[in-house]
Amino acid sequence: MVRSTRPDRSSRRRSSAGLVMAGCLLAASACSSGSGSSASSTSSAGPAAAATSKTAPTQAGQPSSKAAPTSGAATSSGGGPSEPAAPSTSKTKVTLSMVVQPFAFKNFSAVVDLYKTVNPNVTINLTQGGASSAEYIQGISTARLGGKVPDIFETFDVISDQMASDGLTEDLTPWLAKSGDFNRGQFADAFLASYIPRKAPSELHGLPVAADATVVFYNKKIFAESGVPLPTDNWSYATFLSDAQKISAAGKGKFWGVSLQNDGAVPPSIWQAQYQPMIKAYGGHVYDAATNTVGIGEPAAIQAWTQLLAPLEDGGAPSYGTVSGASAPTFAAGKYGMQISVRAQMPSYMTPLKADGWDVVQMPIVNGKHVVGGGSYGMAMAKDGKNKQAVWDFMTWFYSTHGGIHLLEDTYATVPPTKDGIANGTWKTLPAPPANVNAFGAAIADAVIAPALPGKSGAALDAAVLKAVQEVALQHVPIAKAFQEAEATVNTALKAEK
């Protein structure tokens, strides 16, 4: 007979001791891993050490930041903004760090390479930041706390105010004031406005790189296979919805009418560049600075949301489940007839959709207006950077006659956000596709520019809209109920914002 063989007493003692040790390990790691990387990042700058960081926001809001260029110049290649601006050649070797979002990485790699040929003494180490706003800001913030803030980094309309209030970005006003021909008057006001902090309206915390406005990209092959006539610039939103429905019906699960979100957006939501102009077209507003409230649950906004979410209901777009996850179907992969997007995304469509054929058309009309959302991404200088003069030299070169912005323009990635660039840029004369290049110019004129909400309430707006969209799409919660709750949530966050 076989008896159960059990471990001896010593092995039992060992397992008890192991349990105690593991308990200690668990307890300690709960504190450190519980808030992800928060604890480790705060260890170097906890409350005790935060005295050093408290000066940053104070300075950011003070006109005395004019002193910054001088101090920046002292630590860099010498000379300040008073010296001749673009393009200057550095005599000493300087290495700069630069961070952009993944979509801009390829284009900026070419820009950095071009700058190396112009200014061989300056090396720019370009890296990618997070794809989502939250991850991107987190990366820059933690780099700064670790004393490794990138010298130059991408900023964009809806996060610019948060970056400024966090003391991450340098006020560029004094630099521009002393740069002679290169001045803020060259930029289109609508796009420059995104980089003016709410709490410091005399400052400027970034320069736009692209004048982006939404257009509808469409896949010619899918339209032909679906037997749907190609869209024209003066089409209505009803036609847009009906075309999407017809295409999805023809696609039978192989392709769909319209993608409601940008390619690769996880989790899928309705993009601000879609809902801002739609809500405005119905007479509502997203954010009212005077009352410091949002109106995404107001009756006008509910009408807008009903239109925006209609493709999910009528089959014009795939179900929410189909587009969830990292492997959702994309417009670039030829899975959609239409995609609402901006010029900055165009390079990612050009090669994969070459065989299918594609073009663009203006956004459809609602209540007599094209529902165009606009905005930009831009470049910012780190407030705590050590090579500010070298950064400024790069920025002035970037916007100069043979600078990087023209390289981006020639690779279809950008409509320059300058008055002259929008009106007379070479982007207008590039070979087709897109053939309907005027759609971009018209869109820029019609664009409703995204208002940046104060501080971190922009993140609350994103989260609340996502939650409401998911409630409607997955739990069939009435649109009015979902977005009224979302409005209340964001307004609470706005009140809490100091």
Next chain:
Amino acid sequence: VTQFRLDPPIAVTQTMASGSAVTPRRRRKGRRRGDGVAAFVLVAPNIVAYLLFIVVPAVSGVVISFYSWDLFTTPQWVGLANYRELVSDPAVTSALWHTVLFVALGVVPTILLGFVFAVLLDWQAKFVGAIRLLYFLPLVVSTAVAGVLWSTLFSPSYGMINRLLALVGVTGPTWLASTTWALPALTLVVIWLSLPLVVILYLAGLQRIPKQIFEAARVDGAGPWLRLWAIIWPNVRSTTVLVLVLEILQFLAAPFEVGLIMTYGGPLDATTSLSFYAYRQAFEFGKMGYASAISMVQFFALLLIVCVVGLVIRRWGKRVS
């Protein structure tokens, strides 16, 4: 001749034993001191790293939980305000529940599967090569890659899982967009990622069981099932305890990474664990103090789990005895 030859060593031994009895003791003392220094030198880097990367951040976390701090401005002392806030925050309760679900759904299957795979490998069962490949694969795949890979497998339109289900006439759910199925789907991914370590630990445990016991069992006519239940399982008890604790840790931490990549805590926060919620509060909403307070809740929840597990194991041990 033999006697003559043996004498000198005996004499030497006697001299050492009587004449200089202090020397070996001194040597032993010196050796012990030397061992102590060596041990300290070897352990010191780990202790420093542990203090620096675990203890200091943990203590900082406790301190920060009493402050309102957005990473950039001066922290403001708020006392217990963060704790009061989390008591009334329904999202914390929901995240705590999801954390418990991750642990409850994931730990036991991981241990059982790991044990079974290890036994099959140890017995050199058929298809052992395939099993070895299966359990080694997650070791060479990063969590990010695993997240993308499994997102593709879970895709409702062209994912492998729903296609396999369709073969047997089952319509698969929209895994990652379902408030019901997203959490089990992520748990499955974490199980897959966790298996290699569990299998390796069990394999090590199995190697330690004396072969004579198996021989005796065979002589007594014990079949494979009886050997598995009566010999192997009780003898890997200490391994099971270790694996249990490690897997509780794993299922508290890994859903954060996998959830970040595959679902971003959704849909509708259905896969938001406590650590993910703390992460969002810290970096999306700039509430470092609140995030730290949430981490403290996780700490006490862990402590509770460890105590309960310890109690259960002690009772189990007594019952087996």
